[in-house]
Amino acid sequence: MRAALLLPAALALAACQTVAPEPVKPSPVPKTRPDRPPARAATISPESRDARAFYANLQGRLLAQGLLKRDDGSEADSFDAARLARNFERIALYSEYAETDGRFVPQQSRAQLRRWEGPVRVELHFGASVPDSVRRTDRVRVQGYxxxxxxxxxxxxxxxxxxxxxxxxxxxxxxxxRLGPAIAAAEPGLARTTIREITRLDWTTYCAVYASSASERPNAYVSAIAFVRSEHPDLFRQSCYHEEIAQGLGLANDSFDVRPSIFNDDEEYALLTRHDELLLRMLYDPRLEIGMSAEEARPTIRRIAAELRPDDGPV
Incomplete structure (x- = not known):
């Protein structure tokens, strides 16, 4: 399972919480800081070895079933403007999780339109368990993405x-x-309960993202924390980057009715599809405003979808 949560706005600090969790998924490599030492090999515990074997087996089974596809979905399914509009509403204007007694539990509910207003500056933090070769590869991939x-x-x-x-x-x-202090240093406004939840996510959550907003603008993201398991095999880890980064931009929900898409827990697609690209273009179209409800946004959503699918035909 992948997770995307929008945390409710906190009252105390400018950086409050908004959640968007759920397990999911070039150009020159950025230069590392000269004062940053090379990664030291971490001692792999029996539990971590078991996790590596579990996720490798899971990826193998999904691939054998024809899932975790790496194409853009253009040949797999067709969708017209009306369906694109419905899919956008389902992914961008619903939430997948609700907070209950300080924990986030799966529960579909209506939401207002959420996205970033200011620049998004993504910073990768690798644990010692991640080899230098993987760090270099992932930096290239993430930067290109x-x-x-x-x-x-x-x-x-x-x-x-x-x-x-x-x-x-x-x-x-x-x-x-042991990530608690590092997460708190990266996002001082994040509630302790949320930090504790991130550090205790079990194996059924493959990766997750928690996006946060400011109190005065509860639907305008100002920060995000994502977690990706280093035990994942290569494709599964890349899939987590694709889904969690996109969900942290404001496409926070998942639905089994939406395809061809990574915003669907059936794991059919590993990487962002052409359909998903259109959802992102719609989300950041200036004609849609942060905080809009589904009812307020629906006429504009339909106009934008018709522009993106002008022939009202298949992809």
């Missing part, structure tokens, strides 16, 4: 070495339990 998202949304989205406001922690199950 962010450039693609920036073009689609016409919004500033960049990979940074420091000063991020969208922090992605890639860590083993052992490192996960």
């Amino acid at each position: 962010l450039e693609r998202l920036a073009r689609l949304t016409d919004h500033p989205i960049d990979l940074v070495e420091t000063g991020g406001n969208y922090h992605i922690f890639v860590a083993s199950v052992d490192e996960q339990r």
